Amino acid sequence: MHSARSAGGPPRVAILAFAETSASVLYGMHDFFHAAGRDWGLIEHGTPGPSLMASVVVSADGTPLTVANGVRVCPDCRLDALAEPDLVCIPELAVVPTEPLGARFDAECAWLRDAYAGGAVIASACSGALLMAQAGLLDGEAATTHWAFCGALAERFPEVRVQCQRSLVVAGDGQRLVMAGGGTTWQDLALYLIARFAGVEAAMQLARVNLIDWHHVGQQPFARLSASRQTDDALIARAQVWAATHYAEPAPVAAMAELTGLSERAFVRRFRQVTGMSPLAYVHAVRIEEAKQMLEATRLPIEAIAEELGYEDASFFSRLFKREVKLTPARYRRKFGDLREVLREAAGHAH
Structure with missing residues (x-):
């Protein structure tokens, strides 16, 4: 397990919501974190297991918002209502790559800096790395992001060592900065984080349940016949x-x-x-x-x-x-x- 900060329960995960994102990545990660431990128990034993990670959606003011793909998102709480998260996840940032972020994410950036200083792992999917850079967390660090944003990230934040060819980069103090590239690499990111916080076996189980194939050779390798099929006989x-x-x-x-x-x-x-x-x-x-x-x-x-x-x-x-x-x-x-x-x-x- 990652930290003693959540000694009384599962690791606390905060997924950051803002208008410039999509619901698929936000809720996809949210679902994965809740499914870790839960779904395998259902398949293997007929009873859901305990969720191994406690995930909530947070936003600057905690009020409902419509995200970039038109889906209505209802955050669980505002940023300042969540004390000491163990993990913060930033979904993709749906902006024009060359568009300066200006002051529009000042509240989120300040919160990210505080969370990181407090010992949290900060992770980004796709173009969400721009927000990490805007918060100053990536200065002097290796980083990756969606291929369409690599040039903009390198140009606007010259102190960041952009490694566009890599789909997953782990950097920072205590390896607490984690970035995934574009597309569905958020799934790889979620697996990595589940392994880190809940254990390798939980991540492998989730990969099988959800047919996640990093190398696209088909679904069958993930299919598992339960060795304890439920029967009343x-x-x-x-x-x-x-x-x-x-x-x-x-x-x-x-x-x-x-x-x-x-x-x-x-x-x-x-x-x-x-x-x-x-x-x-x-x-x-x-x-x-x-x-x-x-x-x-x-x-x-x-x-x-x-x-x-x-x-x-x-x-x-x-x-x-x-x-x-x-x-x-x-x-x-x-x-x-x-x-x-x-x-x-x-x-x-x-x-």
């Missing part, structure tokens, strides 16, 4: 619980049938009726999910992972994995192992 539920921890057994279907007291034929028929899949397919699905975790979190050779999962033939495991996930184990590791490393590094910045 006590015998089948008992078999599922057993499979969750004994998936590497050499004859899992026979073992599950014995556990339930049914004949293997009757067990297979009943399991399919309850879950919509065969017991063996279920065990394979559980193994594949465990394989994903091992590929993400360890450097074990693929052959060793296959053996750990109960597959004597590593090539069979690789074919099965590719059929189900649409990526080879090696490609999955490169993709999600790298993502986990980025998020682990983010969590490290909390300390």
Whole structure:
């Protein structure tokens, strides 16, 4: 976790609202922060888990406003009503890149300076970095922003080291300045911040739930078959619980049938009726999910992972994995192992 400032509860997140933004990024981040921890519990256990971050929308005066894309936004409170946020997020700034900001954001800039001086992490999505620069927070620091604003940021704030090619930049005292580039990189930003404040696993879970793919290879790698599908059939539920921890057994279907007291034929028929899949397919699905975790979190050779999962033939495991996930184990590791490393590094910045 990031800070002892929120020792009595989840980290306090303030998302800054102003007329020159859009609702998609503002409420997209708001939703992500509330979903961290909550949605995974719903999918895995049938009951929402606790939200791991407490997010509110704030504005200069706290009154309802219409943002740039015509959506009506109702902030939760005014700036001076939120004491010591742990994290402040600035959505994109919908202005002409060359347009000077003048004094129109003086209240927001003063508040950002105070929050940063008080120990908060300040993060911006897209062109929101302009507001960080206007507040003087980026002087002498590396920064990034939407590609269309990089030139203006460099020209108007020459002390800022603009790194336009990077989609995510972390800088400042204690690595407390975080900037994402344009478009949907606000999703990468939200994942980074969730990893930093709530843990790597929470960020990975949110990525899977929301099908977030940093490299656009498709949705299937994020799909997770729950290893604990909810069922009212006590015998089948008992078999599922057993499979969750004994998936590497050499004859899992026979073992599950014995556990339930049914004949293997009757067990297979009943399991399919309850879950919509065969017991063996279920065990394979559980193994594949465990394989994903091992590929993400360890450097074990693929052959060793296959053996750990109960597959004597590593090539069979690789074919099965590719059929189900649409990526080879090696490609999955490169993709999600790298993502986990980025998020682990983010969590490290909390300390």
